[in-house]
Amino acid sequence: MRPPLALRSPVALAFAPADRFFMRVVPLAKGAPAAAQVELAVEGLAPFPLSQLYWGWCAAPDGARALVYAAHRRRFTAGETAEWERADAVVPDSLPLLAGAADEAERRQLAEKFAVRPGKPRATARRDRVTLELTGADGGVLATAIVPRTALDELDVRDRAGQGQRRRARRQREFVWRLLLAGAALLALSAVLEAAAFGFGFAAKARRAAVAERAALVQRLDTARSLTALIDELTHRRLRFFEMISAINAVRPASLRFVRTTSVGRNGLEIEASTSNAEDVDTYETALMVHVAVDHAEVRELRTRDGTTTFTLAVTFKPEALAASPVASRAAPAAPERKEGGT
DSSP states (O other): OOOOOOOOOOOOHHHHHHGGGGEEEEEEEETTTTHHHHHHHHHHSSSOOOGGEEEEEEEESSSSSSEEEEEEEEOOOOOHHHTTOOOOOEEETTTTHHTTSSSSHHHHHHHHHHHHHHOEEEEEETTTEEEEEEEOOOOOOEEEEEEEEHHHHHHHSGGGGGGGHHHHHHHHHHHHHHHHHHHHHHHHHHHHHHHHHHHTHHHHHHHHHHHHHHHHHEEEEHHHHHHHHHHHIIIIIIHHHHHHHHHTTTOOTTTEEEEEEETTTTTTEEEEESSOTHHHHHHHHHHHHTTOOOOEEEEEEEEEEEEEEEEEEEEEEEEEGOOOOOOOHOOOHOOOSSOOOOO
């Protein structure tokens, strides 16, 4: 059974002994995928199939060459490879020293330096970069190499077939790590806010007392505002049914009789009317269309039977034309929303 996941850095590397790998610096052609070129190079250099190797590679910063390393799988015991399972990547322990090697000669010089003065490898992560370091016995840094975090799959010597699963597990750990950091930040912020709230407690209490003292004034102001709104509703927004009837009745031909009148919204009427003179219908419609208070007038459902013409008249008024004068307001009280009647 695996031990529980420990709190750790978002990137954890396992270092394998470098003396079990053969290493070469191979050139890379521009414009071609680097991974395919490296795979062909390893196949040409190694006497064994890739399926029998642990291998990886590290591209130089300029992308013109790459350090490749490979080892036969039998050179590692089951116990050693079992320790690799929870690592984000497994790399040779000399990689911090050799990752930026310019050519094969320089690589050999650095390898000899590493053999004479061995160091302890370590890895740290910051945002999108991973820093590889070799430290001496005194804790000083002997060599440093910086690689993109996205290059971990290229550095890793383990089986390429499992990289997708390992990548998902790595992203999951990074996500958990960020949540933990965010939680710690929220705890710190909560402590600061709590201290600030305690500091402002007395001031808040004084403000509440002042608000309570002014509650009566606030209530009076709110009552006045409500009355003002009500007066505005009654004087400017109420339904002016009688004003609309009076406006259209002034130009109504004598032969027309209103059978039923219905209000439509605040600015409209729908009238069922009849007349013994069919020509008066067009005359009335024309008179309404040019009326200063009418926005639109339309005759519908025109029917003639036994010398009587019936029709429906829809009239829409201009809102500003319905403002009642003081005389009209005294003469005509407010009507309900919908009104029916005959004229």
